[in-house]
Amino acid sequence: MRLLSTSVVLSLLLTTTASAEWILSAPPREDADEAARLYAPLAAELSKALNDKVVFKAPTGWAAFSQEMKEDKYDFVIDGPHFVAWRMEHTRHVPLVRVDGQLAYTVFAGKDGPARLEDLKFKNVCSMASPNLAAVVLLAQFDSYVAPNVVAPRGGFKGALAAFEEGRCAAVALPNFFIEKLPPEKVAGLKTLFTSTEMPGLALTAGPRVPAAQHTLLVKALTDPAAQTNLKPLLDNLSGKEGGALVPAAATDYAGYQKLLEGVVWGW
Incomplete structure (x- = not known):
């Protein structure tokens, strides 16, 4: 059997990596068409910042969303503090940006x-x-x-x-x-x-497949005024009011909220 040269192996690995798609998802609050309309601009902003393709995947329901999250199928997810904290604890996700304001x-x-x-x-x-x-x-x-x-x-x-x-x-x-x-x-x-009590707003997290070196770049890109303008329909929807905005998120703000899932919701 002929052995492939090191350069060929590296080329194949790079091609495979470059062709892979990053997956963005969110809870199934809307039907699939409305979710695609709202979240496609966020996938586009992430794609632009990473110089790679990010696609939005709408889950078919809460059961599918929960299962795919547990199986770490998502590279980016934007949702509430209980899910953010659970992923931080169990799938090594890191919060990047959050919707400005508090939830109660x-x-x-x-x-x-x-x-x-x-x-x-x-x-x-x-x-x-x-x-x-x-x-x-x-x-x-x-x-x-x-x-x-x-x-x-x-x-x-x-x-x-x-x-x-x-x-x-x-x-x-x-x-x-x-x-x-x-x-x-x-x-x-x-x-x-x-x-x-008040809780931190919905946050976008990045999973372990997203290089840590890209985190700062992503935060800067998503908090840029031009990006916020492109994301206005989504941000207004997520914040429940006009003028929703993204701000940098701190992991410490979300620590412990997984307890709202574990021991409270069946299956968690």
């Missing part, structure tokens, strides 16, 4: 509904499906054997609020950025049962 969640009941958070044991609470952070924060307040049943109607948080108003749930769990956009008279008609 509030659980409401009707004026004549349950009086205390603990009154929601075994009851239906409308929200997004677990492991969305709104549901996870709610479930973390209860022992698993008495936890509320999270009802996730179609239509995201808007659908959850509508279902609560129709009487399908005893309470509703919503992000504060969503609540801030509601008419004051609607909020005035609700009873606050619980408000979470």
